[in-house]
Amino acid sequence: MDDDDFGGFEAAESYEFGNGEKQTTSPAIAWAAFPTVSEVHRSPDVLLEHSVPSSCLAPSDSFILSSDNVATAVQTANSVINPAVLEEQVNLKFLGFNMETQIKADIPVTSSNVIEDKIVVTSTTALIDAETQRANEVKSCLQQAVANLEIKLCTAEEEKLKLKKELEYLLEKHSVLEMDFLKEKKEKVPHQDHYKTLQEKHKQELEDMRKAGHEALSIIVEEFKALLQSTVQQQEAAIEKQYILAIEKHSHKCEELLNAQHQRLLDILEAEKEVLSERIEEALTEQSQKHKEVLDKCLDEERQRSKEAVAAAAKAEKEVVQEAVLKAVEEERRNMEKIHAEERKMWEAERDSHKEKIAQAVSEAMQEQSKQNQEIVKEALMEEQKRSEKAIEEAVKRTREELMEYIKEQKRVSYQWLMGFTSCSEKLV
Known part of the structure; x- marks a missing residue:
């Protein structure tokens, strides 16, 4: 069977941005949700029995079915699309993306009040753990x-093998009928004319069914691509907003922590000065x-020594010259006062x-x-500020790298899933 018998996916168009991402088509096509052909999912032998009257298939009135016509009928039956199966596949994919969106919406940005220096490390670790989960x-x-x-x-492959076996069986049956038909060809000219008429009618019906199936499949694939692309874009926008809010929140916390540390160090410095x-x-x-x-003690000792000297001199000279001693004592007293004054100065x-030296x-x-x-x-403040800035830069860089890896992984998985879905549809066709 040629690839052009069912048309492929040329009707499903997609547009791209400048950066390589696909632009979504309109996700709101109301009539695309209903099956176009709901009564054409039948086996090849049922189609043949419907197309040809039972009287024409009797041993006495048998006629020839060409191998090309039978192969065309069976392949057309194989290419009939069951809308329920396609709808189930699309619902499964949307269920997966809805679960992913709900999980992302339910996970809050964790925040806890931790004492002073442990706030930045704890919040960054919690954010990384949440994003990893x-x-x-x-x-x-x-x-x-x-x-x-x-x-x-796998189920589609098994059905395909079954249809191949049925095709072989029909070909064998066709060869037997062809032999019977050759024997009675001369006598069955009216039946042959009737068969040609039915064959043309059957070909026309198969062609109509093929066109309807091709249109339905193209519409479903285009609608699914649009919905998938819009869902991915919404998720990317939500994730980007969450990361921006988290980074702003952590930057405010870091600024508050630095201000508190600066104020605390200033208080410590003031207390040390006092x-x-x-x-x-x-x-x-x-x-x-x-x-x-010490000065008072020295003065007392000097006074005591001077008193003792005066008393001794007075006592020694008292008997000889009392007046001279008195004058000498008076003079000595004056001298001692002067000496004491000088020493005091x-x-x-x-x-x-x-x-002055001590001061x-x-x-x-x-x-x-x-x-x-x-x-x-100053050194402590600079080191603390550098560590905080370095921790903030590392956290921002790490979160950006994880965000880019996550977006790339999402795009890669979406692209692989879409390629798998298209290959599956081509195999079914």
């Missing part, structure tokens, strides 16, 4: 649909107290110099510690 479920649905189509293809200032004040107070105690100057050292230590703290905080 979704892809596995879609893949299982498509595998189930492919398995159902393979089972139907603690350091308190410690420096305490150290200065303690140091000044110690210097004051020296001690005060030394204490002031020590205070300068403390201020230098505070500045150095502040610079070190600022550098540490």
Whole structure:
């Protein structure tokens, strides 16, 4: 049987975009859902018995059926399309895509409130797990649909073998009838004329049925292509929207986390400054107290020594020259007061110099510690920001790659399924 006997799929048109994707045709053809020919699914022997009266097939009134006509009748019967089978196949495919769409719509974008630094990692992992589970479920649905189509293809092959056997049987029967017809040809001229008339009528009916079947199959295939393409485009648009929303949500969360970390580090720095200032004040107070105690102790010792020296001198010179001693004591007292005043000034100057040195050292230590703290905080902020940006970029890149792989896989599976369906239809034709 030639490929042109049933017309193939030239009536099913498809258009393409610039990027290679197929443009859908109109999915709303109302009369395409009804079978065009509902009473032509019959076996070849039933067609022959309907076309030829029973009186013409009797042994006494047998006539010749040419092998070409019988083969044409059987092949035409093989090419009759059962609309219920095609409708069942289309419904199975739409059921698979509807299940896939429902699964994708039912899976929410997971979000959980995790403490501080674990929010980004947990949300990214949950998103990846959800997308992986979704892809596995879609893949299982498509595998189930492919398995159902393979089972139907095996059934069609078995029916084809049965029809071939029936064809061989009819050819054998035809040869027997042809031999009988040759024997009685001269006596059966009227029957031959009647047979020619019936044969022409039968050919016309078969031609009409073939055209009707070809038109119905072309319409069904075109409608199915349109619905399949529109479903795939809707799914791709929904997936793209979900990924965009998820990426925006995670970017907002990352910004909030970075702001919170920055504020927390500033608070820590402020607290450390306050603690350091308190410690420096305490150290200065303690140091000044110690210097004051040392100075008072030295003054007391010096006074005690001077008193003892004056008393000893007065006691030694008392008997000899009391007046000289008194004058000397008075003069010594004045000298001691001057000396004490000078020593006190020296001690005060030394204490002031020590205070200035201590204050300068403390201020230098505070500045150095502040610079070190600022550098540490800046480095921590930069490292944390780099890690967060890197994690965000990796998550976005990973989600984009998974989205592109998923879209490519969907296109590849849809294309393979469509090619399988067309090859199945060609085999049935």
